[in-house]
Amino acid sequence: MPAKYRSPVMDRRSFVKIVTSALGSLMAAVVGLPVIQYFISPALGKETAESWIPLGPLENYPFDTPTLFNFTMTKVNGWERSSHSYGAFILRQEAGVIVFSDVCTHLSCRVNWDPETQEYHCPCHAAAFDILGDVVTGPPPRPMDRFETKIEDGQLFIYLREG
Secondary structure, three states: OOHHHOOOOOOHHHHHHHHHHHHHHHHHHHHHHHHHHHHHHHHHOOOOOEEEEEEEEHHHOOEOOOEEEEEEEEEEEOOEEEEEEEEEEEEEEOOEEEEEEOEOOOOOOEOEEEOOOOEEEEOOOOEEEOOOOOEEEOOOOOOOOEEEEEEEOOEEEEEEEOO
């Protein structure tokens, strides 16, 4: 049959090819888009690096005696999960509450409270801080870091910024 007499109707083979291609593309999209989202979403997600940490009831902390409180924060970055250990000394006084980081400001060693000398001591380089966190001796360049605090319904909280 000459081309000018051909019917404009599609033959069976062409129809099956078009329908198969369309259904295959649809199935690939239905399966493929969630897979792509799974792999890309951790990189696009916002991570929160700030939070209020509850330290418990205020009455758990005696007056004028620094009390150590340790806690662990778990951070998820994509598929990586990491835990970081933190410590804080809570000093409750008549004037209010001060919460210090237990990390020395010199080389980040953990400090300890010595009730006999009434000082925080760093075991790494013989640094000492007074009860209010000010440098007494040693190489630290600044006083002990303080956490921002709040008290709600008798519960003590500190504000932690990671980074």
